[in-house]
Amino acid sequence: MKIGVIGVGKLGEFHTKLLAEIAREQPAVTCAGVFDLDAARAAEIAARYGVGHFDSIDALAEACDAAVIATTTSSHFAIARDLLRKGLHLFIEKPITTTVEEADELIGLEKEHGVTIQVGHIERFNPALRAVEAHIGRPMYIQAERLSGFSRRVTDVSVVLDLMIHDIDLVLSLIDSDIRRISASGVRVFSNELDMATARIDFMNGATANVTASRLSRSRSRKLRFFGTNPKSYASLDLTTGKSEVFRLVRPEEASTKNPIKSFAAKKILESFGEIQESMQGLVLDYIHPDPPKVNALKDELLHFIAAARGEETVSVSSLDGRRAIMVAARIAEEIRASTEALRKAEGGLED
Numbered sequence: 001m002k003i004g005v006i007g008v009g010k011l012g013e014f015h016t017k018l019l020a021e022i023a024r025e026q027p028a029v030t031c032a033g034v035f036d037l038d039a040a041r042a043a044e045i046a047a048r049y050g051v052g053h054f055d056s057i058d059a060l061a062e063a064c065d066a067a068v069i070a071t072t073t074s075s076h077f078a079i080a081r082d083l084l085r086k087g088l089h090l091f092i093e094k095p096i097t098t099t100v101e102e103a104d105e106l107i108g109l110e111k112e113h114g115v116t117i118q119v120g121h122i123e124r125f126n127p128a129l130r131a132v133e134a135h136i137g138r139p140m141y142i143q144a145e146r147l148s149g150f151s152r153r154v155t156d157v158s159v160v161l162d163l164m165i166h167d168i169d170l171v172l173s174l175i176d177s178d179i180r181r182i183s184a185s186g187v188r189v190f191s192n193e194l195d196m197a198t199a200r201i202d203f204m205n206g207a208t209a210n211v212t213a214s215r216l217s218r219s220r221s222r223k224l225r226f227f228g229t230n231p232k233s234y235a236s237l238d239l240t241t242g243k244s245e246v247f248r249l250v251r252p253e254e255a256s257t258k259n260p261i262k263s264f265a266a267k268k269i270l271e272s273f274g275e276i277q278e279s280m281q282g283l284v285l286d287y288i289h290p291d292p293p294k295v296n297a298l299k300d301e302l303l304h305f306i307a308a309a310r311g312e313e314t315v316s317v318s319s320l321d322g323r324r325a326i327m328v329a330a331r332i333a334e335e336i337r338a339s340t341e342a343l344r345k346a347e348g349g350l351e352d
Contacts, residue, residue: 001306002032004064006057006079007071008045011093012036015068018299020049022306029306035060061086066309068302069093073157077102080117084109089309091302093120095165096322098157100330103323110319118305118315119322121169125300127292128237128244129170129224135246135288136235137228139174142209144224147217150190158194159186160329160336164213168201168332169317169325170224177205179328184335189216199332232283242292249283256286 005016012034019031033052036042046053054060057079060067066089069079077097080090084106096119097103110117123129144167179201186197196214203209222239233248301316308315 001028001066001309002030002064003066003068003306004032004054004060005034005068005070006036006060007069008034008036008042009070012068012070013045013048014298015070015091015302016045016049016051018296018302019068020051022299022302026306032064033060057082061088064088066090066305073098073161077106080106081109084113084115084117087113087115089116089305091118091120091305092322094122094169094322095119095157095161095326095329096319097326098161100323100327103319103326107319107323116305116309116315117319117322118301118308119317119319119325120301121166121317121321121325122297122301123166123170123222123239124173124317125295125297125304126237126239127242127295127297128239130295131242131290131292132235132237132244132246132288135233135248135290136174136226137230137233137248139226139228140207141227142171142174142207142211142224144171144209144211145221146211146213146223147219147221148215149217149220150195150215158197158333159213159215160194160197160199160332161326162213163215164197164199164211164332165325165329166222167211167213167224168328169321171201171209171211172324172328173321174226175203175205175207175209177203177207179331180204182328182331182335183339184332185339186336194333194336197332197336199335201328244290244292246286246288246290248286248288250286251282252284254286255284256288 003019005012016034023029023031031051033054034042034046035054035057042053061083067083068091069076070093073095076092080092083090146163146167148163181202184199186194189195195216198212201209224237226235231248231250233246235246237244304316307313
């Protein structure tokens with residue numbers, strides 16, 4: 001399989017480096033080369049990783065079976081549409097497109113041409129999440145926080161499509177239920193798009209997720225907290241460091257033998273949660289502090305894409321998954337627009 005990379009900015013360079021590495025490990029895979037509107041940058045990256053470079057997307061398509069699209073979000077649709085019509089399998093960095101209508105057209109072309117689209121929602125492969133997935137039971141409340149500094153390279157989309165989309169996808173992958181209601185608020189500060197946003201997503205099964213994203217923070221933060229049932233549990237994940245921990249109330253015979261908690265320590269931990277001892281009803285506190293798997297998440301998702309394109313396994317983050325994430329993102333953006341407009345009208349009425 002010959003794979004090309006379109007767009008070799010910071011993320012596109014990572015893709016090129018890892019595909020060149022995969023090609024050395026798997027003789028059946030070739031990193032055919034790269035394309036970028038900045039021809040000098042494309043030549044630089046090609047030389048750095050020992051791959052070719054193309055003077056057009058059409059030339060890359062002629063030489064490849066698959067492509068990674070790592071360009072700006074606003075360009076995803078036009079590039080992907082043309083490549084799907086040429087029969088290429090595509091790895092499209094998140095979000096898949098900027099609108100649901102664009103995603104629908106790509107999904108139609110994917111089916112028509114019998115190819116595979118995988119969307120680059122990399123947090124599905126985050127070691128911290130993978131380490132605790134088997135222990136968190138049924139999440140009923142999720143709190144997600146994603147903070148970053150301001151970057152001029154992503155001002156073509158709002159913080160909802162830039163940062164929050166990661167956690168929207170994670171929430172949708174973890175809560176198996178239709179959405180009942182969304183409420184949201186946000187502000188523009190340094191760009192013409194939303195720079196800060198917060199949203200509450202309520203699901204039909206009673207679950208709730210509160211998601212916050214900002215690209216105006218002095219420090220970076222990627223944190224998730226889960227409160228779940230079956231069993232009753234609390235999990236805390238740091239998606240940046242890979243550290244995670246889970247506290248579960250389980251029957252004694254279900255407790256983990258790897259990390260048993262002595263009675264004194266268990267009492268102290270329980271006290272930190274408040275007065276919950278009386279509700280334990282014979283259950284014990286089980287603490288799980290797993291070592292995250294030592295994997296490169298980006299390389300892992302590329303390997304999954306290659307396997308899915310070959311028909312060896314089901315695509316890990318499908319075009320439908322990508323569509324659902326931007327559908328929710330669009331609803332959040334609309335809620336923010338509506339609430340901002342309502343506030344503006346209310347303030348105007350007060351002035352009158």
